[in-house]
Amino acid sequence: MAGPLALAVVAGLAALSFLMRGAGPFLASIPPGISARMAGLAPALLAGLVAIELTNARGLLHLDVKVVAVVVAAGLAAVRAPLLVSVIAGALVAAVLRLTLHA
Amino acid sequence: MRPLRSILLRTTPIALAVGAFGVSFGVLAVGVGFPGWSVVLMSVLVFAGSAQFAAVGVIAAGGGWVAAVVTGALLNLRYLATGIAVARSLPGGRLRRALLGQLVVDESFALALADGAPGRPDGRTLIAAGAYIYLTWVAGTVLGVLLGPVLGDPMRLGMDAALPALFVALLWPMLAGHRAVRCALAGAAVALLLAPFTPGGVPLAGAAVVGLWLAR
Numbered sequence: 001m002a003g004p005l006a007l008a009v010v011a012g013l014a015a016l017s018f019l020m021r022g023a024g025p026f027l028a029s030i031p032p033g034i035s036a037r038m039a040g041l042a043p044a045l046l047a048g049l050v051a052i053e054l055t056n057a058r059g060l061l062h063l064d065v066k067v068v069a070v071v072v073a074a075g076l077a078a079v080r081a082p083l084l085v086s087v088i089a090g091a092l093v094a095a096v097l098r099l100t101l102h103a
Numbered sequence: 104m105r106p107l108r109s110i111l112l113r114t115t116p117i118a119l120a121v122g123a124f125g126v127s128f129g130v131l132a133v134g135v136g137f138p139g140w141s142v143v144l145m146s147v148l149v150f151a152g153s154a155q156f157a158a159v160g161v162i163a164a165g166g167g168w169v170a171a172v173v174t175g176a177l178l179n180l181r182y183l184a185t186g187i188a189v190a191r192s193l194p195g196g197r198l199r200r201a202l203l204g205q206l207v208v209d210e211s212f213a214l215a216l217a218d219g220a221p222g223r224p225d226g227r228t229l230i231a232a233g234a235y236i237y238l239t240w241v242a243g244t245v246l247g248v249l250l251g252p253v254l255g256d257p258m259r260l261g262m263d264a265a266l267p268a269l270f271v272a273l274l275w276p277m278l279a280g281h282r283a284v285r286c287a288l289a290g291a292a293v294a295l296l297l298a299p300f301t302p303g304g305v306p307l308a309g310a311a312v313v314g315l316w317l318a319r
Contacts, residue, residue, distance in 0.1 A: 005168055006141035012172030013158050014148035017179050022201035024186030025193075035184055037318045041177055043283045044290025044314025046274040048307050049157060049174075051291035052164055052298060053267035066264045073268035077275035084123055090268025095261030 065097040105218055107231055114232040117210050122239035122246075124152055127265060129247020130254060131156070134262045135163040139248040146244035150208060150237055153273055154178045160266045161304065170304020177311050185212050192219065192226035206233025282318060289313040 030038075054070060056062040069090035076086040125146060132142040137159065149155055158175035162168070186204050189212070193200040203226075211233035218225035254260055278284050290310035297306040 001136040001138065001162070003138055003141070005162075006137050008168040009158055009162060009171045010141050010145045010148060012168065013145070013154065013175045016172065016176040017149050017151055017154065017182070018205065020176070020179055020182045021186050021204045021207055023183055024188075024190035024204050025197040025200040027183075027187055027190075029187055030184055033319075037315045038180055038184070040282065040286040040314040040316075040318025041180060041311055042314075043274060043277045043287040044293075044310045044317075045157070045174065045177055045307060046153075046270045046277070047287035047291040048294030048310030049160055049270045050267050050274065051294045052306060053160065053270065055295060055298065065261070066267055069261065069264035070267045070271050074271045074275055077272040080276075082120065083269070083272050084120055084127070086272035087124075087127060087265050087269045090272075091261040091265040093261070094264030094268075098261060 065094045065101070068097060069094040105225070105228065107227075110214075110218075110228050110231045111235060114211075114214060114235045117214070117232075118235045118239040121152070121208075121210060121236050122243035125240045125243020126247040126250065128152065128155060128159075129244040129249075130251040131247075131262050131265055132159045133248050133251035135159060137162070139251075142248050143241070143244055146241050149175070150205070150240060151175075151179050151182075152208075152240075153269075156266065156269055160270070161307065163263075163266065166304045166307075167302070170302075170307065173304065174307050182207060188212075189215065189224050189226070189229055192224050192229065194226060203230060206230055206237065208233065208236060210236055286314045286317050289317055 050070060054061060054067055061067070072093045073086040073090035076089055077083075128146065129142055132145070132155075133139055145155055145158075154175035157178050158171040161171040161174050185207050189204060189207055190200055192215070193203045195203070206229060211229050212224065214232045215224035215226070215229035218228040254262075274287060278287060290313055293309040293313050294306040297309045
């Protein structure tokens with residue numbers, strides 16, 4: 001990947017994060033209506049990211065070991081496993097399945 | 104007032120977990136093609152795990168830098184609210200408090216809430232725990248960037264599956280209540296519907312809009 005692209009991502013995200021974290025002392029408070037709506041952002045975005053990761057360019061489910069990894073990670077999260085355990089288990093399951101299927 | 108030593112002791116397991124998370128971020132970001140220096144710089148300047156992973160995920164999925172920045176920033180919007188919540192607990196003038204507010208992450212905020220009075224998170228805990236977690240996050244990222252190339256082909260190792268696994272693991276605990284479930288299902292559906300017809304970034308913007316719309 002080109003350096004300028006990576007730098008643009010880093011600089012843009014850093015600037016916006018800095019402003020959001022630092023705005024507190026300059027703001028009174030957020031109206032409850034707006035913060036209630038903001039609560040919907042994270043689940044919608046994360047679910048959208050999962051959906052995009054698991055599908056191909058035509059929007060069809062891309063049958064890959066990633067699907068199994070996601071199911072395993074979701075199962076672990078459902079039993080309140082720490083985040084990192086879910087992530088590592090997902091990556092391990094995918095790696096083991098790939099080695100077995102392509103051996 | 105809780106002694107500094109006790110704050111740091113209590114933060115240690117959390118800081119170590121965040122450090123390990125930083126290692127996986129470093130490995131993954133280098134694995135999808137980010138230059139090592141930019142990965143470390145991102146952890147130094149952004150200090151927000153899910154936003155950084157999401158931005159890297161957008162680029163890995165073929166999106167542009169604007170889409171990556173907007174997606175990451177939207178996931179960080181909650182820091183506007185936490186920033187307001189901690190503003191009164193921090194010492195100094197507005198500028199100093201805005202700078203100290205950069206130490207807010209979910210983990211340091213939770214510890215500060217536990218140590219503080221209701222509605223008033225503990226400023227000392229926030230600063231000490233935040234600084235500690237920041238150090239392990241950056242150190243973990245550096246380690247991950249160094250380890251990444253040694254680990255070899257990311258596809259074979261299954262690191263590409265770590266991204267969706269992470270997103271689903273972050274999502275799951277949020278799915279308490281029918282509103283959140285509705286937002287998640289609609290977000291996924293809109294992203295899938297838009298993905299074949301629009302450039303990278305638009306599907307997630309669509310997901311964000313329905314999330315805002317259906318949240319109440």
